[in-house]
Amino acid sequence: MHYGALLAALMLVASCKSQLQPTVSKEQYYQIDSTLQADTGIVNYYSPYKAKLESEMNRVIGYSDVALQKDNGEESLAGNFFADALLWKGKQLDPDVQASFGTKGGIRSGLKAGNITVGNIFEMMPFENAVTVLTLGGEDMLRWAAFMAKTGGQPVSGVRLDIRDGQVENFLVQGKPVDPKATYKLVTYDYLANGGDYVTCFDNVLARKDHAQRIRETLMEYVSDLTKNGKHIQGKIDGRVRIVK
Template sequence: MKSFMRWTAILATAALLASCKTQLQPTVSKQQYYQIDSALVGDTSIINYYLPYKGKLEAEMNRVIGYADMALTKDGAGESLIGNFFTDALLWKGQQLDPEVQVSFGTKGGIRSELKAGDITVGNIFEMMPFENAVTILTLRGDDMLRWAAFMAKTKGQPASGIQLVIENGEVKEFFVQGKPIDPQAQYKLVTYDYLANGGDYVTCFDQVLARKDYSQRIRETLMEYVSTLTKEGKHIQAQIDGRVRINK
């Protein structure tokens, strides 16, 4: 009898909760839309709170760190001015971190903006690489380097430095690393960023790496350091289409 009464109480409680749940469903009795535009008066307490930070941020974003003699655009088949600049900077940093690094790699989609001719600001670099991607160095077998080259051929070229790649009919026709033919049995070191090393942008050729070293430096920090270093040396930012990735028709 006690068991029957206990289960009856439990079922009654469950029924009550279920009925309460049904009754407490929110409903909209009157819809009203609010327009957000310049006529809306800001909260001065909030504005006064963030204004000092906004000023500091704008000052930093507008800080000039270099000068580009030409516009670095995404235009081009196989390679582009902005892609060559990007991966040259990445290879420069990779070889600082590990002198055995031979090549660098990014993707066209990862470079989010071009650079106009003239002053280069911190904000310009943030626009180019707004993500938190960090530097990664991979050790690969030669045959996996060939898989990487095949990926670039399939995708009609990607930003890279330290290589000469000839693509014909979507296939790798010639592939050199630092001027030498690829050796399938040799080992190579490639600098990229963690997003691509993890398989982002459909990059599947880094699934069998021999070694991997992740660094804390962000890619945009590398780009800013590269531009600032050249500026201190009295150099302007330049890039050229040099045939590192060529597509034969």
């Protein structure tokens, strides 16, 4: 574009912008509190949807014999439940999946003892993260173990990890040491596969398969499957991740 034409265009934009600046002739503030009357038209419009949503959130899908606490230790009841559910779904999607991985920060709350509702699962995983299966070489599996050791352990299933002074002391996948020349399949979710939560060990994957299945849906299916088979959630600390001294 010719410089003269460009200058004219810029002046026109600036002129239009200045003409569109809002002006306030009289300021008035409104107090928003319990004295403010609700718009009955709006309330009547959304009330049926609100009732339907509350009914679904309060629907009982299972029962937990113990409270699944969420904490930032190397292993937690909530973390074990989460990772076990993820591995359960991963094996359904791909029978070759050997391990699962989440992060402590990704689990937003634990689960209470007693009836477990759809709403409880939403509280644990409110995000729209979806299931992802990664194929990794053995060396990158060891990088993954190093990441977990450095961060004091993370929610996992299918592995055994011993940590000493922030370093990997022992790491087993399905009860066996990792072969640096072998390949492994790991189920996680898209946010972590994309490098979320400072995960840097998935930058060299051999293959990646993203699924439409949401993590939240996976948790609900897992609990419902236990219920269908006459089982309760029975969380326990089993030493899958340990900090040794």
